[in-house]
Amino acid sequence: MKLYAIFGNPVAHSISPTIHNYAFMHLRFPGCYTKILVQDGSKLKEKFLELQLQGVNITVPHKEWAYKLADEVFGIAKEVEAVNTWYNKDGKIHAYNTDAPGFYESIKEYEFSNILILGAGGTAKAIALYLKEQGYDPQILNRSEKRLAFFKERGFSCYTWDEFSVQKYDLIINTTSAGLKDNSLPAPQDILLPLMKQAKYAVDVIYNKLTPFLALAKDLGLTYKDGTDMLLYQGVLAFEIFTDFAYEKEYIIKLMKKSLQL
Template identity: 45%
Template sequence: MRQYAVFGDPIAHSKSPLLHNRVFLELGVPAFYGRYHLKEPSSLLERFHALGLEGANITVPFKEVAFEQCDEVRGIAQKIGSVNTMVKEGERVIGYNTDAEGFFQTLEGKLRPQNVLILGAGGTAKALAMIFDLHQIPVTILNRTPGRLKPLAEQGFKTLTHEEFAPDSYDLIINSTSAGLSDDSLPLPAPWLESLLHSGVLAYDVIYGKTTPFLRLAKAQGARFQDGREMLISQAALSSLHFTQHHFSLSTLHSLMRLALPQ
């Protein structure tokens, strides 16, 4: 039986096993997908091999570490500098990023944003910034820690530290920080968010499975809001294409995962 896992810290909240095991079960793939609570980032690749994995997903806060440790990185992950999918190919481990395309698919037919604000500058923020850039959609990245913005600024993105923040008009505001994931915090001070969030704005939190303080505030402000469920399914279906060696269609994988994760 082939083994797969998701690595993260925290990891108990992850619904990835539910999605991938449903696909394996329904499509008769002899494989099992588990969770791994990784504490030591430097041991990611070593753990991958020690567990005898054929593939893995990487979640907060190890996507940039995964990028460093893969033997080869392919596709948009090279530009992003972060990897959320690792696949064994012979003796080598190949890294991919499915967050970027997975996220973008969730906007299709819903919104073609004109001006996007991304809160956070971690692995997910980089993925989203890059996919917007590919689609020539202007994006600004706002982060608490200035140092993390530097590589993004060097790539030509408009970046803002908290000190530089000034209210502007955005039609899509994405919380890609982990604020609200395992605590009750907002990604920005409430008065700043109140000045940004109003009707006509889509507030999108990539965190799934809960109504975060960010989404609660968006709702109170009359903004449209969306959590990370659709993104979770889309990025997982794209990862599953790699795990199942492209034997099944993306729409089949997507439908099975959707069934596994009721609204």
């Protein structure tokens, strides 16, 4: 039996065990996935080795620690310097970031070219860099200056609320935590309204919730979605890593969707 887990703090709300265990069960794969509360990020590796885990997902607030403590980092995670998946490959911790490719999979059905990302935190970094790799040139809008430095250094056009003048974007992505635990919009209404009136799509990375941002999109008749598909696809990509790509991806997607009754 191979053991898997999600490390985080808080972690009780995580639905990752549901999707992974459902897939293990249906594939008759000898795996079991659980939740483990980890308070101190510097102890991630110790826990991983002590419990002899085959793979883990790492969530808030430990993704930077997961990057620092890995033996080998792959793909976009190297540039983002944040990791959400570890796999024990012959005793070495191989690390990946499946959030950004998961996000991209979740919006593949949309047709867009101009993109605005609201927020400049860890999720925004991963999504912006990954979209750039795919040939897009997303712009960044954040309430404050500090976190924009990362994006400026890498050639993105970025603005604080004060500097911003409204342009036309097809796709607006909310990566801020506005609306997660409160009822706030990710930017002031006088910025957001004209932006959204011209947009086609609004996507929030917060899952299982119609945030005020998405409620506004709905009122304005935009096509919109929350972060549930992103969560699903990051899980699918992690599952492929956990099982050494032994199963057909489309089938894993089907199973995981079923586990969430999507």
